[in-house]
Amino acid sequence: MLFVNLCMQGLLQGGIYALIAIGLTLVYGLLRILHVAHAGLYTLGGYIAVIVTNTTGSFSLGLMTSMLAVGLVGMVIYRLIYQPILDKPPFVALIASIGLFIALEEIYRIIFGPYGITFAAVPLQGAVNFAGTYLRECEIAAVLLATLLIAALTLFTKHSRIGIAWRATVTDPEMSQSFGVDVVKVRYLNFFIGSAMAAGAGSMVALMNNLVEPTMGSVPSYKALAIIVLGGLGNVRGTLIAALVIGIAETFGTIYLGDYLDRDSIAFAFLILVLMVKPTGLFAKG
Amino acid sequence: MLHLDKMSCGYGNLTVVEDLSFNIARGEIFALIGANGAGKSSTIMSIAGHVQVKSGKILFKERDITSVPVTKRVSLGIAIVPEGRRLFTDMSVSENLAMGCYSLPKSRLSRNRDKVLELFPRLKERINQQASSLSGGEQQMLSIGRALMAEPELLIIDELSLGLMPKVIDLCYQAITALREQGVTILLVEQNTTRALEVAERICVLESGRDVWQGTAAKACDDPELIKAYLGLNQE
Numbered sequence: 001m002l003f004v005n006l007c008m009q010g011l012l013q014g015g016i017y018a019l020i021a022i023g024l025t026l027v028y029g030l031l032r033i034l035h036v037a038h039a040g041l042y043t044l045g046g047y048i049a050v051i052v053t054n055t056t057g058s059f060s061l062g063l064m065t066s067m068l069a070v071g072l073v074g075m076v077i078y079r080l081i082y083q084p085i086l087d088k089p090p091f092v093a094l095i096a097s098i099g100l101f102i103a104l105e106e107i108y109r110i111i112f113g114p115y116g117i118t119f120a121a122v123p124l125q126g127a128v129n130f131a132g133t134y135l136r137e138c139e140i141a142a143v144l145l146a147t148l149l150i151a152a153l154t155l156f157t158k159h160s161r162i163g164i165a166w167r168a169t170v171t172d173p174e175m176s177q178s179f180g181v182d183v184v185k186v187r188y189l190n191f192f193i194g195s196a197m198a199a200g201a202g203s204m205v206a207l208m209n210n211l212v213e214p215t216m217g218s219v220p221s222y223k224a225l226a227i228i229v230l231g232g233l234g235n236v237r238g239t240l241i242a243a244l245v246i247g248i249a250e251t252f253g254t255i256y257l258g259d260y261l262d263r264d265s266i267a268f269a270f271l272i273l274v275l276m277v278k279p280t281g282l283f284a285k286g
Numbered sequence: 287m288l289h290l291d292k293m294s295c296g297y298g299n300l301t302v303v304e305d306l307s308f309n310i311a312r313g314e315i316f317a318l319i320g321a322n323g324a325g326k327s328s329t330i331m332s333i334a335g336h337v338q339v340k341s342g343k344i345l346f347k348e349r350d351i352t353s354v355p356v357t358k359r360v361s362l363g364i365a366i367v368p369e370g371r372r373l374f375t376d377m378s379v380s381e382n383l384a385m386g387c388y389s390l391p392k393s394r395l396s397r398n399r400d401k402v403l404e405l406f407p408r409l410k411e412r413i414n415q416q417a418s419s420l421s422g423g424e425q426q427m428l429s430i431g432r433a434l435m436a437e438p439e440l441l442i443i444d445e446l447s448l449g450l451m452p453k454v455i456d457l458c459y460q461a462i463t464a465l466r467e468q469g470v471t472i473l474l475v476e477q478n479t480t481r482a483l484e485v486a487e488r489i490c491v492l493e494s495g496r497d498v499w500q501g502t503a504a505k506a507c508d509d510p511e512l513i514k515a516y517l518g519l520n521q522e
Contacts (some may be wrong), residue, residue, distance in 0.1 A: 161388065168374045168385045175372045178334060179436060180360045180389030 005133045006251045012139050014247025015146030019201035020220050021227040021239050022150070023074075023194025029170045029234030030190050032090055033082060036097040038198055039221030040104030041077075045070045045199025046206035046216060047108065050117050059123040063145075063203045067196040074195025075188045083187075101221065108214035116213030124207060142204040149197055150240060157236075166190065170234065219264055226271045230281050238283025246270060287312040287471045288333070288440055293342035295332035301340055302328040303495040310440075310488075315462070315472045317482040317503070319517065320492035326475040327369055329492070330442045333473070334366045335359045346440065360389045363439035369448065369475075371429040375418035379409055382417050382428055386435025394437070402431035405461055423454030430461060440471045447478045459485060479517045483507060491517070 020042055027035040045066045053062035081100055085092050124137040157163035168176040169186045177183055201220075206212045227246055231238030246267045253266040261269060274282060288310040296302040303325040310316040318326045331337040333344055335356030344352045346362060354362070365386070374382050383402060387395045403410045406427040412420060417428060426446070433441055446462070447455040455478075462472060462485055476482035482489065483503045491499040491512070499512055506512055 161384070161392065164377070164381050164384055165388055167377060167381075171374045171376055172372055174336060175368065175374070176385065177356045178336070178360060178366050178368075179385050179432075180357050181385075182357055 001132055002255075004131060006255060007248065008130070008133055008135065010248030010251035011244060012135075012143055012247070013251060014244035015143050016201050016205060017220070017223065017227055017247055018240050018243035019146050019149060019197045019204075021224040021231070021243050022153070022236055023198045024224050025228040025231065025234055025236060025239040026190050026194045028228060029236070030187060031082065031086065031093075033093040034090075034097065034225065035082075035194075036094070036221055036225070037077065037081075037100040037104060038194065039217030039224065040101045041070050041074055041195045041217075042198040042202040042205075042220055043108060043212065043214065043217040044073065044104070045202030046212035047112060047117065047202075048199070049203035050119055050206050050212050053123070054120045057121075059207065063200065066199045066203045070199030070202075071192040071196035074191040074198075077195075078187060078191040101217070105214045105217070112212075112214070114214065116211050116216075118210050118212075119207070122207070122210045136208070138204070138207045142208060145200055145204055149200055153193065153197075153236075162189070223264070223267050226267045230271055230274055232281040232284035235281075235283050238281065242282060287314075287347060288473065289343075289345040289348075290329075290333075291343040291345065293329075293332065293344060294340045295328055295337050296340055297328075297337065301495070302337075303332070303492075305342065306492075306495075306497055307342075308490050308497070308500060310471060310473060312439075312471055313466065313469050314488065315466055315474060315486045317474045317476055317486035317489045318492060319476065319479055319482055319489050322477075323494075324492040325495040326492055327444055328495075330366070330444055330473060330475055334364060334442060360436050360438075363437070365433035365436040365438035365441055367426075367429045367433045367441065367443040367446070369444040371425045373417040373425055373428055373432070376416065378414050378416055379420070379428055380413050382432050383409075383435050386432035389436060395435075398435045398437065402434050405434070405464065406431055423450055423457065426450060426454070426458055427461075430458065434465070438470065440473060441465065442473045442475075444475045446474065446476060447481055455481065483517075 020039065024035055024038045027033055027038065048066035048069055049059070049062040052065045053059045056062070077100065081096055082093055085096060124141055126137045127134045128137060128140060130140070157167055165176060165181045166186050166189065169181055169183055173183050227242045228239050230246070231242035249270050250263055250266045253261060254263045257266070290306055290308050292305045292307050294301055294304045306329060318329060320326050328337050332339050335354065339352050343350055346364065351359060351362065374385060383399050384395060387398055408424060409427055409431060412424060417425065420428060446458055450458065459481060466472060474482060474486060483506060486503045488500070488502050489506055490497050499506070506517065
């Protein structure tokens with residue numbers, strides 16, 4: 001029973017990590033930028049979800065508003081921060097991204113206060129017996145949301161014209177332009193989808209913890225970096241698998257290695273081990 | 287169909303091609319010939335819109351397209367088969383073909399794909415395979431097929447025979463000849479001068495970014511000095 005319980009918790013955690021890390025790997029795949037500030041958008045997603053839910057009483061509305069608004073903020077970040085420095089060496093964008101992440105945390109601290117905000121009435125907290133294991137409704141909702149968003153993204157990139165053009169642009173932007181693809185629009189779309197997914201994750205974590213605080217994105221920011229390296233930078237499928245593996249490894253590690261390793265260090269111990277054997281990550285392309 | 291009027295192009299401050307002028311008539315195969323670094327690829331990439339034109343004009347169907355964005359040129363009827371194929375390697379054959387048709391209404395996809403698969407039946411057998419898993423010859427067929435999906439009036443082909451087996455080169459040149467018969471105008475860049483002279487009506491020889499000779503392929507074959515200096519053909 002403990003095994004099943006740990007697997008479920010691991011998949012839940014992995015699903016949340018996947019939602020954050022997929023956005024990050026999408027940006028890397030298209031622009032070769034490590035978008036560290038992505039975790040700041042995850043936090044913003046949490047804030048918006050809590051505020052809209054507390055105002056309207058509807059978490060669904062809070063979640064949708066959060067994903068839409070943060071998606072748009074992602075596009076603004078691309079336009080104002082990254083687009084002007086695309087022709088500069090990659091470390092310039094990395095420094096800009098780290099600076100933006102720190103700035104976002106401080107902005108949240110100034111606007112929402114240092115102690116965080118909570119739901120006025122926390123929705124989806126009932127317990128459900130699932131294969132003999134009790135899960136909270138919000139945890140099941142988080143798994144469903146992660147599954148739904150990842151499936152939708154897969155269908156979109158495999159079966160829609162824009163999705164196929166998006167993948168073509170990731171492989172060869174110049175050639176995709178030759179066939180009429182507007183690369184700038186693809187980049188906006190990329191930031192919108194990636195940021196909206198991070199907001200979805202932030203909203204669900206806010207719901208599960210009933211707390212959003214300015215530094216909520218700190219741990220996910222470096223953990224998502226570890227996941228996308230493990231998954232092979234720019235590889236969405238690899239990132240999904242790596243996120244689930246890390247989620248499960250952390251859950252089991254907390255129980256069986258908890259006396260020796262902190263939960264948050266497990267992802268990095270795993271990353272170091274993998275990189276020693278396969279320096280390009282588990283699912284690197286080419 | 288295509289007219290280059292004293293066109294100069296290059297990268298940043300570097301000018302690679304200077305004052306190049308030529309005309310290509312509708313339905314013609316025109317070959318650009320020259321050694322490595324002569325400016326052939328830069329010329330065609332400037333026609334496709336990827337390389338900056340520094341002076342002069344590019345006219346296509348009597349319209350000045352010098353400053354038309356690269357994404358709009360395919361809608362005008364210009365498609366490119368680039369050097370090294372540059373396929374979307376993570377995507378299937380079918381998806382690569384679909385990308386070729388991106389600028390056209392979705393309803394044309396199926397009809398155009400059928401035409402391409404008729405021209406290159408081998409792609410039909412590989413339709414769901416990833417492009418990176420194809421052989422060099424199949425990749426070149428896919429690259430040509432992808433460009434044809436755009437229904438081009440001008441097809442620009444860079445180094446058609448590079449790295450291919452003679453048998454596959456024959457297949458590709460047969461396809462080029464068939465396309466000419468269908469009325470497609472072809473601008474061919476080729477280091478394999480023998481093959482280029484076999485199919486082209488007219489050629490332009492480039493050296494260090496300047497044209498040094500223009501005329502019919504037949505006339506080029508009768509010019510021993512040209513052959514000796516630029517074409518590298520066996521004069522037996």
